[in-house]
Amino acid sequence: MATSASPASTAAVQPKAAPGAKNPKGSDNTLLSTVMGNLRQYGIVGALIIIVVAFQILTGGVLLKPNSFVSLIQQNAYVIILAIGMVMVIIATHIDLSVGSLVAFIGGVCALLMEHYNVNWIVAIVVSIILGLLIGIWNGFWVAYVRIPGFITTLAGMLIFRGLATVIVGESVPITSRDFRGIASNYIPNFLGFGPGGMSILTIVVGALVFALFVFLQFRNRAKVAASGLQPEPMSLTWIKIVVAGVVIAFVTYLLSLSGNDENGGIPIMLVIVGVLVVIYNFILTRTVFGRHVYAVGGNRKAARLSGIDDRKVDFFLYVHMGFLSAVAAVCMLSRLASATAQAGMEFEMDAIAACFIGGTAVTGGIGTIPGAVVGAFVMGVINQGLSIMGVDTAIVKTIKGLVLLGAVAVDLMSKRKKG
Numbered sequence: 036m037a038t039s040a041s042p043a044s045t046a047a048v049q050p051k052a053a054p055g056a057k058n059p060k061g062s063d064n065t066l067l068s069t070v071m072g073n074l075r076q077y078g079i080v081g082a083l084i085i086i087v088v089a090f091q092i093l094t095g096g097v098l099l100k101p102n103s104f105v106s107l108i109q110q111n112a113y114v115i116i117l118a119i120g121m122v123m124v125i126i127a128t129h130i131d132l133s134v135g136s137l138v139a140f141i142g143g144v145c146a147l148l149m150e151h152y153n154v155n156w157i158v159a160i161v162v163s164i165i166l167g168l169l170i171g172i173w174n175g176f177w178v179a180y181v182r183i184p185g186f187i188t189t190l191a192g193m194l195i196f197r198g199l200a201t202v203i204v205g206e207s208v209p210i211t212s213r214d215f216r217g218i219a220s221n222y223i224p225n226f227l228g229f230g231p232g233g234m235s236i237l238t239i240v241v242g243a244l245v246f247a248l249f250v251f252l253q254f255r256n257r258a259k260v261a262a263s264g265l266q267p268e269p270m271s272l273t274w275i276k277i278v279v280a281g282v283v284i285a286f287v288t289y290l291l292s293l294s295g296n297d298e299n300g301g302i303p304i305m306l307v308i309v310g311v312l313v314v315i316y317n318f319i320l321t322r323t324v325f326g327r328h329v330y331a332v333g334g335n336r337k338a339a340r341l342s343g344i345d346d347r348k349v350d351f352f353l354y355v356h357m358g359f360l361s362a363v364a365a366v367c368m369l370s371r372l373a374s375a376t377a378q379a380g381m382e383f384e385m386d387a388i389a390a391c392f393i394g395g396t397a398v399t400g401g402i403g404t405i406p407g408a409v410v411g412a413f414v415m416g417v418i419n420q421g422l423s424i425m426g427v428d429t430a431i432v433k434t435i436k437g438l439v440l441l442g443a444v445a446v447d448l449m450s451k452r453k454k455g
Contacts, residue, residue: 076395076404076407079393079394079395079407079410079411079414080410082414083410083413083414083417086414086417086418086421087099087417089421090417090418090420090421090424093421093425094421094424094425097424098417098420098421098424099290100290101290101291101292101293101294101295102294102295103420103424104287104290104291104294105290105291105294105295105303106420107413107416107417107420108303108305108306108309109219109220109303109305109371110371110416110419110420111412111413111415111416111419112219112305112306112308112309112364112367112371113138113364113365113367113368113371113383114364114383114386114387114390114412114415114416115309115313115390115408115409115412115413116308116309116312116360116363116364116367117134117138117360117361117364117383117384117386117387118386118387118390118391118394118408118409118411118412119312119313119316119360119405119408119409120134120316120353120356120357120359120360120361120387121134121357121384121387121388121390121391121408122391122394122396122403122404122405122407122408123316123320123329123353123356123357123403123405124185124353124354124357125388125391125392125396125397125400125403126320126329126330126333126396126397126400126401126402126403127329127332127333127349127350127353127400128332128333128336128399128400128401129178129184129185129186129350129353129354130185130186130189130388131174131185131189131354131357131384132186132189132190132192132193132384133174133189133190133191133192133193133195133196133361133384134189134357134361134364134380134383134384134387135193135197135380135381135382135383135384135385136192136193136194136195136196136197136200136380137167137170137192137196137358137361137362137365137380138361138364138365138368138379138380138383139196139197139200139204139365139375139376139377139378139379139380139381140196140197140199140200140203140365141163141166141167141170141361141362141365141366142163142200142365142366142368142369142375142379142380143200143203143204143208143375143377143379144162144163144166144203145159145160145162145163145365145366145369145375146204146208146210146369146374146375147203147204147208147375148162148163149210149211149212149215150208150209150210150211151208156212156214156215159215160215160366163362163365163366164359164362164363164366166362167358167359167360167361167362167363167365168355168358168359168362169358170192170196170358170361171354171355171356171357171358171359171361172351172354172355172358173192173358174188174189174192174354174357174358175350175351175352175353175354175355175358176351178350178351178354179347179348179349179350179351179354180347180351185350185354193384197377200377200379201377204375204376204377205377206376206377207374207375207376208374208375208376209373209374210369210370210373210374210375215369215370216370216373217304217370218304218305218308218366218367218370219304219305219367219370219371220370220371221299221303221304222294222295222299222300222301222302222303222304223237223301223302223303223304223307225237225238225299225300225301227240232293233293233300234289234292234293235291235292235293235295235300235301235302237301237302238288238291238292238301238302239288239292241288241302242284242285242287242288242291242292243288245284246280246281246284246285249277249280249284250277253273253276253277254273257273291303291306305367305371308363308367312360312363313405313406313409316356316405317404317405317406320404320405321404325349325352328344328349329349329353330401331344332344332346332349332350333400333401333402334400334401334402335401364380364383365380368380386412386415387412389411389415389436389439389440390408390409390411390412390414390415391403391407391408391411392411392440392443392444392447393410393411393414393415393439393440393443394406394407394408394409394410394411394412394414395407395411395447396408397447398444398447398448411443414439415436415439418432418435418436418439419432419436422435
């Protein structure tokens with residue numbers, strides 16, 4: 036990917052205003068102007084809601100049955116995990132085409148350790164994570180210090196690690212460890228028991244806490260914006276977001292609380308893994324020096340260098356993070372499939388990249404968010420699952436996904452031209 040070249044000035048590397056602080060005091064800050072100014076952010080959420088409602092109708096209500104919803108989460112967990120890292124790589128104007136092959140290779144190594152060498156499943160996971168970090172270091176070295184473009188480096192990696200996966204795995208390596216397979220299929224222990232209708236009490240409590248935290252963060256952000264001398268977003272918009280979030284959280288909590296069976300249900304372990312990674316990496320990208328440097332390098336690499344940012348170090352650690360997340364995705368996928376194959380992870384890189392672009396990440400770099408990529412991944416996941424339930428041919432599913440991706444990027448580029 037070529038480096039985006041906006042006007043070279045140190046302003047390009049200044050930290051962005053806090054969320055909700057779009058206008059200085061005294062400027063136009065009406066509900067309509069704020070929404071229009073954040074059309075990319077709100078538009079993708081609205082699109083996801085419309086797609087979910089459409090497929091709920093088209094599938095006769097099957098899409099949002101409790102166990103179908105859990106299946107949607109489990110089937111898309113590894114794509115979301117990869118998209119978390121991919122969005123940071125794309126923001127910095129790079130790409131990683133090797134992640135699908137890494138999932139196959141690392142998953143194969145993990146399976147061989149457990150099944151052929153009788154290594155404890157926890158130790159096998161630790162070794163897999165270390166292997167992912169080492170591969171990330173390998174990719175990062177070539178991109179950051181040898182200056183081989185990320186596209187070429189990871190294209191080579193895609194071929195190398197797919198070949199290695201074929202060599203070490205052969206046809207397949209079945210997983211016999213029930214504990215390891217439980218990562219993808221089990222739920223958090225429901226120590227609070229079940230309520231009326233078999234609803235998981237723990238899930239309801241967690242849902243209430245998540246909503247309370249969301250409300251707290253909304254008002255805390257408003258207070259921070261006001262304290263910094265900027266004008267917060269309209270209070271009406273804050274309340275709209277709280278109401279919408281409340282409805283979504285309540286509905287998701289309801290579905291999860293009824294999922295599983297009488298003994299095992301509620302919050303899937305896979306959802307916890309994804310949630311923890313989203314929170315951690317969103318914090319890294321939005322609240323740390325490294326995250327600000329990622330945006331600075333993506334927005335204007337030359338200006339970032341002039342301001343003292345070591346762009347090579349940023350690029351290097353981006354690929355290290357990508358290697359780590361690829362290893363986590365490999366473990367999750369291996370647990371769900373209960374078998375390692377050389378063909379595992381095929382097109383995962385495309386799904387992760389598509390999730391980023393659909394979620395509002397700019398093709399030219401410098402713009403993107405992890406929550407946006409997560410929403411983009413769910414858009415792709417809902418389309419996949421909805422069409423699958425309807426019995427649509429796989430080739431047609433791929434065609435529709437391609438058109439959705441093309442449309443998302445086209446809208447992004449056209450909106451930029453209008454602003455420009």
